[in-house]
Amino acid sequence: MTIRTRLLGFAFAASDLLLELDAKGSTVFGLGSGPSIDLSAESFCGIVLSHRVAPASVEPLKTLLKALRPGERSVPIEMLFLAGTGRMRRATARFFLLPDLAPNVSCSVTWEGPAYRLHDPAAAPALAPEAFLNRAREVLAPPAEPRELALAFLNVEGLAAAQGTGEAGDRLNARVEAALQAASVDGSTAGKLGPERFALVRDRSEEADLAGEMEEIGRSEGFALSARSMQTDLTAGGESLSALRALRVAVEGCLKDGGAAQPELSFTAALSQTLNDAHAFQVMVQERRFELHYQPIVDLKTGAVHHFEALSRFKGTDSPAGAIRMAEEMALIDNFDIAVAEKALSRLRQKGAGLLKFAINVSGASLADDHYVQALLRMTASRPEERKRLIVEVTESAALSDLDAANRRLGGLRAAGIKVCIDDFGAGAASYDYLRRLSVDTVKIDGTFVSGLETDPRARTLISHLVELCRSLKVETIAEMIETEDVAEILREVGVDQGQGWLFGKAEAEPRTVLAYGEPAASVRRVGAVSGWG
Numbered sequence: 001m002t003i004r005t006r007l008l009g010f011a012f013a014a015s016d017l018l019l020e021l022d023a024k025g026s027t028v029f030g031l032g033s034g035p036s037i038d039l040s041a042e043s044f045c046g047i048v049l050s051h052r053v054a055p056a057s058v059e060p061l062k063t064l065l066k067a068l069r070p071g072e073r074s075v076p077i078e079m080l081f082l083a084g085t086g087r088m089r090r091a092t093a094r095f096f097l098l099p100d101l102a103p104n105v106s107c108s109v110t111w112e113g114p115a116y117r118l119h120d121p122a123a124a125p126a127l128a129p130e131a132f133l134n135r136a137r138e139v140l141a142p143p144a145e146p147r148e149l150a151l152a153f154l155n156v157e158g159l160a161a162a163q164g165t166g167e168a169g170d171r172l173n174a175r176v177e178a179a180l181q182a183a184s185v186d187g188s189t190a191g192k193l194g195p196e197r198f199a200l201v202r203d204r205s206e207e208a209d210l211a212g213e214m215e216e217i218g219r220s221e222g223f224a225l226s227a228r229s230m231q232t233d234l235t236a237g238g239e240s241l242s243a244l245r246a247l248r249v250a251v252e253g254c255l256k257d258g259g260a261a262q263p264e265l266s267f268t269a270a271l272s273q274t275l276n277d278a279h280a281f282q283v284m285v286q287e288r289r290f291e292l293h294y295q296p297i298v299d300l301k302t303g304a305v306h307h308f309e310a311l312s313r314f315k316g317t318d319s320p321a322g323a324i325r326m327a328e329e330m331a332l333i334d335n336f337d338i339a340v341a342e343k344a345l346s347r348l349r350q351k352g353a354g355l356l357k358f359a360i361n362v363s364g365a366s367l368a369d370d371h372y373v374q375a376l377l378r379m380t381a382s383r384p385e386e387r388k389r390l391i392v393e394v395t396e397s398a399a400l401s402d403l404d405a406a407n408r409r410l411g412g413l414r415a416a417g418i419k420v421c422i423d424d425f426g427a428g429a430a431s432y433d434y435l436r437r438l439s440v441d442t443v444k445i446d447g448t449f450v451s452g453l454e455t456d457p458r459a460r461t462l463i464s465h466l467v468e469l470c471r472s473l474k475v476e477t478i479a480e481m482i483e484t485e486d487v488a489e490i491l492r493e494v495g496v497d498q499g500q501g502w503l504f505g506k507a508e509a510e511p512r513t514v515l516a517y518g519e520p521a522a523s524v525r526r527v528g529a530v531s532g533w534g
Contacts, residue, residue, distance in 0.1 A: 015094070015108035017041055023103055025049055025065065035089055035111055039081060049107070054080035054088065054182035059203055068105060070097045078112070080187040088178060090187070148204040149185065150231045153197070156214050157226040160195035172221045176214055183208060202231075278330050281323060285336045290314050292343050293507035297359070297478060297500040300492045307357035307391065309500065310344045311507045328365045337366045338375045345379055347511075348386060356511055359391040359421065364400040373409045377416055387417035393444065395423045400430070403437045411439055421478070425466070435473070443470055445496070447481025453490050464494040471495070 017032035019041070025048045030041030037043065050058050057079040064074050073096040081089045090112045095105055156176060162169040177192065180200055184190040190200035211227035218225030284290055294308040312320045327333040337360075344358045366372040380386050392413055400406045410420045421442035425431045426449055435443065445466065449459050463479070470477050479491050482501030491499060505512060 015110045017109040017111075019044055019049065019107040019109065020101065021049055021065075021105045021107060028104065032109075039089060039111075052081055054082055054187055057187070059205065064095060065105060068095055068097060070102045071099065072097060080182055081109075082182070088182060149201055150204040152200050152202055152210060152229055152231045154180065154199070154210055154214065154227060154229045156196050156198070157228075158196075158218065158224055162218075162223050162225075163195070168221060169223075172218065172223055175217050175221065179213060179217060180210070183210060183213075277323070277326055278332060281327055281330075281332055281336075284314070285332070285339050288339060288343065290320075290339075291509065292340065292347065293509055294347075294358070294511040295500060295507035296505045296512065297498050298504050300479075300488060300496060300499045305513050306498050307359055308511045309359045309393070309507075310340065310347075310361075312340060312361075313507075324363070328363055331365070333363045334366045334371055337362045337372055341376050342379060344390075345386065348389060349383075355389070356513075357389040357391070359393050361393045361395055361423065363395055364406070367394070367400060367406040367409055368402070370409060373412050376413065376418070380416075380418075384417065391419040391421055391442065393421045393423040394434070394438075394440075400434070403433065407438050414439065414441070426462075435469075435475075440475060442476045442478060444478040444480055444500075447479075447501075450479045450481045450487060450491070450501075451483075453487050454484070460490060460494065463491070463496065467495045 015032070017030070017034060017039075019027050020029035022028050027044040027047055027049055030044045032041050034040045034043070044052060050061055053061060060077055061079065064077060068074060074094055076092045076094045079091055079093045081091055092110045092112055094108045096108075097103075098106055159173060159176060162172050177190070177198075180190040180198055181187055183206070184200040184202055189202075190198060192198055211229040214227040215225050291313045292310045293313050294310055296305045297307050297309060298304060299306045312324075314320045314323060317323070324333065324336075327336055341360050344360050347353065348356060348358060362372060376390075376392075380390075392410070394400075394406075394410070414420055419441040420439070421444055422431065422434050422438065422440050423444050424446045425435070425443045427446040434440075443466070445463060449463055453459050453463070467477050476497045477495075478498040478500060479496045480500045482488050482491065482499045482503045484503060488499055488503060
């Protein structure tokens with residue numbers, strides 16, 4: 001083996017560092033540069049490479065080396081390199097077998113980003129709960145390959161007391177946090193849930209003693225730590241989405257006092273409950289074991305029923321909101337929205353339905369692809385006249401990730417004659433962006449603005465300006481949660497087109513076109529008529 005051969009390999013790799021490993025994984029040759037003397041080519045020589053990387057990188061490294069064949073180059077993999085006691089560095093590594101060097105393996109390393117010192121709290125990876133959840137979402141969400149993962153909880157008693165001891169305590173905390181981050185999947189899925197409480201997503205096959213490692217770090221810094229760890233399977237139930245939902249529930253529970261004592265137990269219970277709820281929801285949708293109740297929406301000028309909103313009702317609960325949020329989180333809402341449309345159309349087709357018109361809700365999550373729109377158009381293909389009796393209310397409970405694509409899909413509905421409404425306008429941060437970028441027919445003003453209208457002059461001003469804006473865009477307005485005639489009168493004065501609320505009627509199992517509500521003037525008490533969309 002000549003130095004020329006190795007230099008050719010280095011040039012071929014086009015990297016910062018070239019290492020040569022023998023059959024046992026030990027580094028027998030190094031060439032190139034490192035970000036520090038601790039990661040220089042010389043520092044690797046004579047050491048097994050797996051001893052120089054973070055625990056999260058050990059198993060991928062062993063798997064890759066075992067599968068590599070003569071003449072092959074591996075795909076690049078991300079690895080975390082440890083540099084003595086004080087540093088960590090992220091890098092991209094690639095392995096290959098040059099014919100002249102076989103059976104030895106060449107490894108090219110390209111350093112990624114700046115190195116950080118484990119004892120520098122400002123430079124160590126963030127362990128904030130929200131950052132932890134965001135990274136866990138990336139790790140667990142499709143289309144990632146299925147992975148055998150686990151969620152580990154760790155209590156490190158004595159850590160909080162050490163924080164008030166100056167530089168030594170700060171260094172201890174930083175080392176503990178960095179070690180946990182290094183032990184987590186991808187080196188970035190650990191979270192700090194409290195002063196002495198942590199959680200991390202890790203490979204289920206990883207056998208490193210986290211509690212023992214924390215206690216050893218404490219001893220090396222002169223502190224007596226007592227650590228306790230508990231690990232629970234993240235892939236129970238088989239779907240990463242289920243694991244992700246349970247993960248969020250567990251972490252949020254750990255942040256509350258009620259779940260602080262034994263977070264691993266509360267997580268296990270949350271996981272079980274979430275999977276049970278998801279299964280029950282799927283069965284309910286498949287068997288259509290839910291009902292639609294119909295609440296009237298009236299023309300505020302005439303008092304005539306304009307249309308009805310079809311509202312879901314589940315047995316055994318006063319409000320379906322919690323189940324619907326769960327279904328959105330678990331990617332089950334699409335089939336439910338289609339089932340709601342199917343039930344509403346079935347009611348429209350009953351004898352005596354006359355000129356009934358229904359508004360049906362659709363989650364923003366259901367507009368992430370073409371499935372919902374295609375299903376609704378398919379259900380009405382043989383009776384296209386029914387499309388003029390439908391309005392789709394887009395809820396902001398699950399935000400639209402691609403507004404341009406959603407607008408294209410909603411445009412397909414409008415082109416077919418189905419009207420589109422933005423529901424609960426003003427309740428979410430994206431409302432005005434929806435109005436700006438989505439072509440819609442109607443905006444429904446969130447009830448929180450309407451309920452305080454009699455006593456809050458700013459609410460009146462806000463609604464007045466919104467009505468003016470919508471008129472300029474040729475968009476109609478609906479106000480919800482109208483409970484008194486005084487509120488209805490104010491809304492008429494500012495120009496709101498339609499109203500919904502208990503003043504006009506609650507949601508009922510059968511649409512009621514004849515209303516008798518409140519003590520309004522005769523013109524508002526008109527009953528029996530159902531006005532058109534225009």
